[in-house]
Amino acid sequence: MAQKKMGLQTVKFVNPPSIISSGTIVGPKEGQGPLKDYFDMILTDDTYGEKSWEKAECKMFQDSVNLALKKASLNINDIDYLIGGDLLNQIITSSFAARQFNVPTFGLYGACSTMAEGLSIGSMLIDGGFADYVIVTTSSHFSTAERQYRFPLEQGVQRPFTAQWTVTGSGSSLLSSTGSGPYITHVTTGKVVDLGMKDANNMGAAMAPAAADTIITHFNDTGFTINDYDLIITGDMARVGKSILMELLNKDGLNIEDKYKDCGIEIYDESQDVHSGGSGAGCSAVVLNGWLLSQIKNGTFNRVLFIATGALLSPTSTQQGESIPGIAHAVTISRYT
CATH class of the missing domain: 3.40.47.40 (Stage V sporulation protein AD)
Known part of the structure; x- marks a missing residue:
């Protein structure tokens, strides 16, 4: 069992x-x-x-x-x-x-x-x-x-x-297995979600449905509410994906706007000409291991829901005219066990 x-x-x-x-x-x-x-x-x-x-x-x-x-x-x-x-x-x-x-x-x-x-x-x-x-x-x-x-x-x-x-x-x-934190207390493993997006230059739109699915599942599974978290941060929604994600969650009765950030938005300044924002496997990794962990350790945040998102395309799938599946995994990181 x-x-x-x-x-x-x-x-x-x-x-x-x-x-x-x-x-x-x-x-x-x-x-x-x-x-x-x-x-x-x-x-x-x-x-x-x-x-x-x-x-x-x-x-x-x-x-x-x-x-x-x-x-x-x-x-x-x-x-x-x-x-x-x-x-x-x-x-x-x-x-x-x-x-x-x-x-x-x-x-x-x-x-x-x-x-x-x-x-x-x-x-x-x-x-x-x-x-x-x-x-x-x-x-x-x-x-x-x-x-x-x-x-x-x-x-x-x-x-x-x-x-x-x-x-x-x-x-x-x-x-x-030992240490004084921050601690990983829960993980919600995402499912592959594909709504047919094919534009490799709009990965935020491809990933947003998977992020919404994982976030909703996390709250349903755990019984947590938005108020149980000080911050909800996604991996690489950037500006386009962030707006789509919030719209999808609002339709399900979840309004996370006051506690929501995205690694792909936080890592660059608007003056740096990155268009929608940042992405890449290194994006959420450096934001988490740099800024976010420091904010948890100093007490700015006590509990964070970290959701890294991925667009599961490849050169081969693009050449075949395939759509872009998305996935998102959620991790609860807390100062306390």
Whole structure:
């Protein structure tokens, strides 16, 4: 019997894992945004001293892991599992970074939802008694994502205003079976939702229905109300997806506007010309592991619902004329157990 399951899709942990440290690295553009003071490292150029953007992304992944380990005074041999994901074909960033660490590894692909997916699985491993330390890492890079999913940068293609800017960055969360918090107390695993959106330059619209489905399910499963949270923050809705999400939730009687933020909006200033906002597997990862965890630790927020969202497209599916499925995973992060 699944004794820790609540409702249809939610798990409540008996021994909630603690996020004992984190690591964040971002690119130059992200380092000019409003959250710049919360990142551990800001690159001066997006190649990070490497010969390609892909190698730079892999180096960011590795170094964000090392930053989290250093803060916790641990080394990689203390880690039971590495859980990683990124946007590139066959998650090569995560796999190529993991070959340097020589630890048991789970590679995940949830697009921009991967950070919440990794936190969910890592927390289950720890609460289930299968691990004491799990590190969860995701990454993305504007230039690697653009030439994989859309157009070569050299073409200078004009982006529509619904488009989002892929964050160059990597974030790591180090989870432990012991620690003083913040704690992960609940996770709600999302379902794949597809309402037929085909525009790869409007991912917010593709992801919003999945985000709405997960948020509604979370409240139904747990019995929580909006007032139980100080903040509800989505991963990469950006401006277009945020407005659609709020409309969908309002139709179901949920008005989250007063407590709602989005990582893709918070990471950039409006003057930075990112159109709808930020996206990428690294977007919610660096906002969570930089700004958000600091706000929980200092008591600004006591309980947060973190919902990372993903558009599950690929170059292959786009070439076949497929629509874009969306998914969203929710994680409750609290100062207290």
